[in-house]
Each structure stands twice: as C-alpha cells, then as structure tokens.
Amino acid sequence: xxxxxxxxxxxxxxxxxxxxxxxxxxxxxxxxxxxxxxxxxxxxxxxxxxxxxxxxxxxxxxxxxxxxxxxxxxxxxxxxxxxxxxxxxxxxxxxxxxxxxxxxxxxxxxxxxxxxxxxxxxxxxxxxxxxxxxxxxxxxxxxxxxxxxxxxxxxxxxxxxxxxxxx
Amino acid sequence: xxxxxxxxxxxxxxxxxxxxxxxxxxxxxxxxxxxxxxxxxxxxxxxxxxxxxxxxxxxxxxxxxxxxxxxxxxxxxxxxxxxxxxxxxxxxxxxxxxxxxxxxxxxxxxxxxxxxxxxxxxxxxxxxxx
Numbered sequence: 174x175x176x177x178x179x180x181x182x183x184x185x186x187x188x189x190x191x192x193x194x195x196x197x198x199x200x201x202x203x204x205x206x207x208x209x210x211x212x213x214x215x216x217x218x219x220x221x222x223x224x225x226x227x228x229x230x231x232x233x234x235x236x237x238x239x240x241x242x243x244x245x246x247x248x249x250x251x252x253x254x255x256x257x258x259x260x261x262x263x264x265x266x267x268x269x270x271x272x273x274x275x276x277x278x279x280x281x282x283x284x285x286x287x288x289x290x291x292x293x294x295x296x297x298x299x300x301x302x303x304x305x306x307x308x309x310x311x312x313x314x315x316x317x318x319x320x321x322x323x324x325x326x327x328x329x330x331x332x333x334x335x336x337x338x339x340x
Numbered sequence: 341x342x343x344x345x346x347x348x349x350x351x352x353x354x355x356x357x358x359x360x361x362x363x364x365x366x367x368x369x370x371x372x373x374x375x376x377x378x379x380x381x382x383x384x385x386x387x388x389x390x391x392x393x394x395x396x397x398x399x400x401x402x403x404x405x406x407x408x409x410x411x412x413x414x415x416x417x418x419x420x421x422x423x424x425x426x427x428x429x430x431x432x433x434x435x436x437x438x439x440x441x442x443x444x445x446x447x448x449x450x451x452x453x454x455x456x457x458x459x460x461x462x463x464x465x466x467x468x469x470x
Contacts, residue, residue: 221455
C-alpha cells in the first residue's frame, strides 16, 4: 500500500465538522463511480471484516442508499444514506442515518450531513468529505452509544483493530 | 458515524463470544446488570453519594452498595472523599472520549480509503485489459 497519497483530517469543534481530504491514484470519473455506484461501494465502504450488502440504491436528488453492514457471523446493521443534492462528477450532499431492514430511518438517533467534493489533481483525484454534526450533543450521543455497546475495553480493542486495518 | 457504531457493535458481539466466561472485574459483566447501568446513567448527570444513589432504587441499600463496589472495581466510577461523605462519579472524561472517538473515526475512514485504493486499482487493471 502506497503511503504517499495525501490524507488530511481536520476537526473544527466550534462548527462541529470533520473534514477528510484524500487523494486517489485514479481519474476523477472512476473515483466518483466508486462513491456513487452500489456495486463498487459494496467493495470498500465497510471496514474489514465487516462487509456491505446493498438492499437498494437510488442515486438521485432525494433518493437514497439502503444498505447493511454485515458481521462475519451474519448479524446485520442497517443504515441509510439520503441524497440531498447531486452535481455529477463534482459534488454530492447526503444525510447519514441508522435504519431498519425495511429502510425506515430511526428518527431518535442523530444524523450527520456529508458534503463530498471531487477534484482533479494532475492524473489523480482529490476527494473532500465534510461531515457535519448538528451539535456537540449529537456527537456525544454517538460516543455514548459506543460506550454502552461495550464500554472501554471494546473501545481499546477497536483501537488495536484499527491499527491493523490502517497498516 | 453509523459505521462507527456498527463496528463497535460487531466488536462487542465478538468479545461476548470470546470472553463469555468472565471475572467480576470485567466491565462487560459490570454493565450487563440493569441496576448497574441505571447507576451509571445517574452518575452521568452528577456526582452522588451511595445514599443518594440508593434513594433512586426500591432495592435494599446493601444491594446497591454491592453494585457500586463492582462498578468501582471495574474502574467505571471513582470515589472521592469530601468531608465525611464519599461521592461517586463517572470516570470517563468527556473531552478525552471525544478525542479518542475522533481517532477511531479517522482510522475507520483511513481503512475504508485504503480499500477504495484497491478497488480503484482493480478497476484500472480491468480497463487496461479491455
């Protein structure tokens, strides 16, 4: 794995945004396809060893991607990404959320907005993803959900796991 | 964000399988009990004495004391002496949690992007073959 590709991670605790900027060694069209076609998203969107299974994809303004992240044991976690505005090859905005197998979004859990921009970078492409939370409380809810699920020792093991994943 | 919770849930399920038999000191065991979870929720809002915690439950005081002791042993809460009274508080430092979460969030995306590198590279090889 080449490590020479640009990767920026910026946090703005006042505006509640996280900005990810990542360079990809491929033309912009291909990188756009990988972000917007479910058969390609299925191949990278879940951190290993989880996998993604798409139930439905309707990539248009007001459409959504309904998917499950699947554990090796077969347990499924459902999510839904609602597309707000799409400008092909340049940008799309979407709302991240938790759903059930039928695609109903859980309104009680916080959602984050994504603003994803694609740019040419010589022969490469640069993708900027801005994730915005409504409030620090939303972020704390998510953190507390993680804490409830397994408390500290799970989170420590998560650190270990992520370390091996990102190598 | 949703992905983060999915990963944590998966890890938790896996840990339950691997560490099915556990010592009492294990935090998993500690939060498996609904009363202890309720105590943690109470302490999330404020520091409290054992008596004040017990007032929130119909259960006998010694039982609540036992629960508090287990949470303390698991280092989920900590005790501090103030005058003649002992106050309990959650051990988690909020800002530290947020920073830790950010680190994990970053790593999840990094892992995702590394997989995307592979997908893109395969797509380009396929294209060259055509």
